[in-house]
Structure formats: structure tokens, C-alpha cells
Amino acid sequence: MAVSALQPARVTPASAPLRAQRAAVDAAAVCQSSTALRSQRAAGQRRRAVAARAVPAAGKVYIDPVEKEAAAFAPATVANLGPGFDWMGCAVEGDGDVVTATVLPDRPGEVVIESIEGDGGRLSLDAPKNCVGIAAIETLKLLGAAPSCGVSLRLHKGLPLGSGMGSSAASAAASAWAVNSLFGGPVPKDKLIYVGLASEAAVSGYHADNIAPALMGGFILIRSCDPLDLQRLPFAGDLWFVLVNPRFEAPTAEMRAVLRKEVPMKEVINNCAMGGSLVAGILTGDAALIGKALDSDAIVEPVRGPLIPGFAAVKEAAHGAGAFGCTISGAGPTAVAIVSDPEVGERVKAAMVAAFKSSGGLECNSAKVVRLDNEGAKRT
Numbered sequence: 001m002a003v004s005a006l007q008p009a010r011v012t013p014a015s016a017p018l019r020a021q022r023a024a025v026d027a028a029a030v031c032q033s034s035t036a037l038r039s040q041r042a043a044g045q046r047r048r049a050v051a052a053r054a055v056p057a058a059g060k061v062y063i064d065p066v067e068k069e070a071a072a073f074a075p076a077t078v079a080n081l082g083p084g085f086d087w088m089g090c091a092v093e094g095d096g097d098v099v100t101a102t103v104l105p106d107r108p109g110e111v112v113i114e115s116i117e118g119d120g121g122r123l124s125l126d127a128p129k130n131c132v133g134i135a136a137i138e139t140l141k142l143l144g145a146a147p148s149c150g151v152s153l154r155l156h157k158g159l160p161l162g163s164g165m166g167s168s169a170a171s172a173a174a175s176a177w178a179v180n181s182l183f184g185g186p187v188p189k190d191k192l193i194y195v196g197l198a199s200e201a202a203v204s205g206y207h208a209d210n211i212a213p214a215l216m217g218g219f220i221l222i223r224s225c226d227p228l229d230l231q232r233l234p235f236a237g238d239l240w241f242v243l244v245n246p247r248f249e250a251p252t253a254e255m256r257a258v259l260r261k262e263v264p265m266k267e268v269i270n271n272c273a274m275g276g277s278l279v280a281g282i283l284t285g286d287a288a289l290i291g292k293a294l295d296s297d298a299i300v301e302p303v304r305g306p307l308i309p310g311f312a313a314v315k316e317a318a319h320g321a322g323a324f325g326c327t328i329s330g331a332g333p334t335a336v337a338i339v340s341d342p343e344v345g346e347r348v349k350a351a352m353v354a355a356f357k358s359s360g361g362l363e364c365n366s367a368k369v370v371r372l373d374n375e376g377a378k379r380t
């Protein structure tokens with residue numbers, strides 16, 4: 001089922017402060033794996049693979065691969081965009097993750113993770129416990145017939161873990177697209193969102209605002225996750241995102257755990273109004289209006305912002321340098337600002353980096369001025 005601009009897509013479901021939250025969340029998190037693994041492996045090395053079976057029960061009819069190997073890239077994503085917590089996200093150009101899927105003959109339904117690069121040795125090679133493994137297992141279930149082979153995966157991480165730029169979603173999207181491509185691409189992108197949701201649920205929570213744009217590109221409005229109901233919002237205008245990622249980890253599961261369970265009606269009304277404004281800004285190509293909406297979140301940013309060292313000063317610095325608005329990208333710690341001119345973007349970027357250093361004591365891993373990515377996951 002294809003999703004076109006302004007056409008809703010409906011698909012059937014397949015199958016304390018921060019430190020205080022960390023211990024509890026660590027026990028549940030399965031993807032961003034343990035320090036024990038770190039000592040066992042050196043980044044970039046080929047590692048021992050762990051197999052997982054994913055053969056559908058009614059596996060009488062088989063589907064054969066059409067290629068021996070397929071590689072796919074999926075981009076970084078910016079979720080929430082201010083008031084759009086869990087229901088708005090977009091893909092951005094630049095860095096992303098790459099997954100290469102290779103046929104494992106005579107091992108039908110098996111998924112193994114052969115290697116992971118760029119994670120510093122932190123991610124699990126156990127397929128059911130890793131975003132790329134979960135995405136591959138779930139993709140095999142959606143092919144429409146039992147796979148006649150297994151799949152071996154190699155992941156190259158271009159996005160830092162726990163960065164707020166949709167790192168786990170990029171891995172899942174790239175994996176799903178690579179595995180799907182191996183079999184000739186029988187599953188449409190919007191259906192693969194369920195694959196990514198299964199992966200996201202294991203890592204951070206059941207939200208589609210990273211995985212949907214990582215697969216489909218552009219701005220995606222998520223009306224519902226279950227059943228999935230989303231809409232791609234066309235954008236035609238001048239818009240640059242300034243993304244500044246400080247050297248500080250804010251795992252999504254932990255940043256979700258700190259949120260309030262109930263919020264005052266006044267804050268809800270504000271966020272509804274500004275969420276509408278955000279959508280209006282996107283549909284009318286109005287960067288200033290999008291920026292104003294970015295600034296307006298009264299529910300999530302006020303809770304998460306103080307957990308990111310220097311964030312308040314970064315936001316102020318972005319405004320001082322000419323940004324239309326600035327907020328936390330996803331669950332953070334990356335800060336995102338909106339501008340309509342790349343030269344202004346460079347000034348905003350420098351101001352944000354300086355503020356993270358002076359007010360938060362944080363160096364930055366990366367700082368970029370990038371455009372919207374309208375394609376999402378693609379073959380490489």
C-alpha cells in the first residue's frame with residue numbers, strides 16, 4: 001500500500017533525575033547492550049554470530065531471494081519537533097546507518113548478525129536482541145511466504161547511540177529495507193513500519209515518529225500506531241535543520257521514563273494549538289511558523305530540558321543567532337534549530353556548540369546544517 005501526500009495510509013498490524021532511572025531501564029533495554037560485550041569484542045572486528053529462527057508457521061510456500069546481497073541506508077530523523085511528541089517526525093539528510101543483508105543458503109528463516117561497526121562494541125549480536133535482527137526477523141514474516149534461505153546482516157552505524165537522532169530506527173529501517181530488497185521488495189515501506197515498531201518497542205517504546213520517516217522520508221504525521229494510521233505532509237519551502245549533538249547520552253527509554261503521567265489541561269491546550277500550528281507551517285512551507293511551534297512545547301521539553309546540561313542556554317543562543325526556533329531532537333540530547341538560510345544556519349550552529357561548551361561543559365560529537373530527506377531508506 002503506497003502512501004501519497006495527504007493520503008492516509010492504513011495497514012494491518014503484523015504480528016529522578018536521569019541517573020536514578022538508568023538502573024531500572026538498563027535491565028529492560030535489550031538493544032543497546034551491555035558493557036560485558038564491550039570487553040569481549042573490539043569494534044570493527046568480525047564477531048561470533050547468534051542465529052534466530054523466523055520461519056512462518058504455514059511455511060509451505062517459499063519465496064526465493066532475487067539477489068545474493070543487498071545493502072540499504074536509512075537516514076537520521078528528528079522526532080517531536082516541539083509539540084509533536086510521538087506523533088510527528090521527519091527525516092534529515094546526512095548521516096545514517098547502513099545494513100548489508102546476505103543470503104544464507106540452506107538455512108531457511110535464520111537471521112544472524114555477522115558484524116557491527118561504529119558502535120564501540122556496545123550492541124548485541126544476538127539477533128532477537130538487536131534492532132537490525134528484530135527488523136530482519138519481522139520482515140521475513142511479512143514476505144507473504146516462507147523464505148527459502150536465511151539472512152546474514154552487517155551493520156555499519158553512522159549515527160551515535162542515544163543521540164536523539166533516531167539511531168535505533170535508522171538501524172531497523174536499513175535492515176528491513178535491505179532484507180526486503182533481497183527478496184525483490186515485496187513489502188511496501190508503510191507496512192515495514194510495523195517491523196520497525198517491533199524493534200522500537202524492544203529498545204525505547206512503542207512510537208513511530210522515528211521509524212516512519214526513517215523508512216519513508218519527509219515529514220510524517222502519526223495519527224495512530226495501532227492500527228497504524230499516518231500521513232505524509234508535503235513541504236515545499238526553504239528549511240534547514242541545525243543539529244548539534246553534544247557528548248552526552250540520553251537513552252530514549254530513560255528520557256521517556258521521566259515524563260509525567262498526567263499534565264494540566266492548560267498545557268494540553270497549548271500543545272494542541274501549537275501542534276496544529278506546526279502542521280500548518282509544514283503545509284504552507286512557512287519555516288518561521290514551524291520554528292515558533294518548535295519553541296512551544298509545554299509538556300515534554302520542560303521536563304527533559306533540565307536533564308541535558310546547557311540545553312536552556314543552547315536554545316537561547318540559537319535564537320540569538322537568528323534561529324526561528326529550537327528544541328530537543330527526539331529524546332535528546334541533540335538540540336535542533338530551524339532556519340531558512342544555510343548561512344544563518346552556520347552562525348546558529350556555532351552559537352549552539354559554544355553554548356553547550358560554556359553552559360553545559362559539553363563538547364560536541366557533531367554539528368550540522370542539513371535539509372529535509374524526502375526519500376528515507378534507500379538502496380546503496
Ligand code: HSE
Pocket residue numbers: 079080085086087164165166207209210252255256329330331
Ligand atoms: N517521541 C519519542 C520520544 C522520540 O520523544 O521519546 C524518541 O526519539
